Amino acid sequence: MLLALENAIVKLLQEELPSLFAGPGSAEATFSADTWDFDRLSADPIASESGPEDAVDELAFDPSAPAGPHSLTRPPCASPKRVYLRSANGDLLALRNAEVAWNPADPASFSVVPGAGRSLAGCHHLHVMYGVVATATRLKMLHKLTMQVAGADAGSTEVAFALALSVLVMNRDELARGAGFSWTAGGYQVDGSVKTLKFTSGSSPATALRTLSLEVELDLRLERLFEERTTTSIESMLSPHRSAASSP
Structure with a gap:
């Protein structure tokens, strides 16, 4: 490793x-x-019960083709997502909500639509902060x-x-x-x-x-x-018989 x-x-x-x-x-x-x-x-x-967890992705970005599409590495939950451009010197430049178009058919997919006057020079990565459901x-x-x-x-x-x-x-x-x-x-x-x-x-x-x-x-x-709808803990997944036995 x-x-x-x-x-x-x-x-x-x-x-x-x-x-x-x-x-x-x-x-x-x-x-x-x-x-x-x-x-x-x-x-x-000991693994935690499944619930909201913070996630961060560093995604490759081509300033000459900003739309992408881009895709998160993990399925996001219904929580705010923040997308930043990472400049050549490492600074994070926040994109406005109007500059990020999320795909309604695929919650992990999005496109970048730069606003007027937005400079993309030297930006080769996107920094995305979002929520996931995980243990x-x-x-x-x-x-x-x-x-x-x-x-x-x-x-x-x-x-x-x-x-x-x-x-x-x-x-x-x-x-x-x-x-x-x-x-x-x-x-x-x-x-x-x-x-x-x-x-x-x-x-x-x-x-x-x-x-x-x-x-x-x-x-x-x-x-x-x-997926967001899943609330099963890792313990019940690994020990289904024990979970069933404990049910009334």
Whole structure:
């Protein structure tokens, strides 16, 4: 579940240190198998009863074809929806109700109809806040993984590793923000976010190899999504016989 973080680290090193990590003969950053423990306070999570939950989608947006259509990742319930343009510098620009046309035949589908004077330049994402009917719980996990930096020789490896450490430390918060993920399938949703990223130890197991051990605290929000009319709890779905037996 740290693939996004691993990819972000490799990309960052190639962008910030192209002479060391990009091109023929450059140093290479790779990762060992990821292991993790569940936080003991969340190792036995209990799902909530189904009810209204907040949902947020980040949807790709083409300013040259704003109408879309666009589609939410989850079935929305009958609650207010707020749609924003996300600018190139990350600012959220609220769209007026008249600029968003929801499809009456499909509550998750909508089109953007920019108002007069609305600038779309540099906006490549829509930020949508809405409500869903879901049952949810959380898990906290502590991941441990090792990054290896391998170079052509001892000298170049030492330089690449030291400067890579500088890049990672100075951009730690940015890496954590970019390592989040959200996946939906079959009515289930998982949202992951990195809460902490720590560098704990290192080693030189070979002449042209350096390692860096990392600890990552990951927060998972787990949801089972329902249509608005569904009010069955996850417990009754998983234990129908027990629910029937408890009925008068």
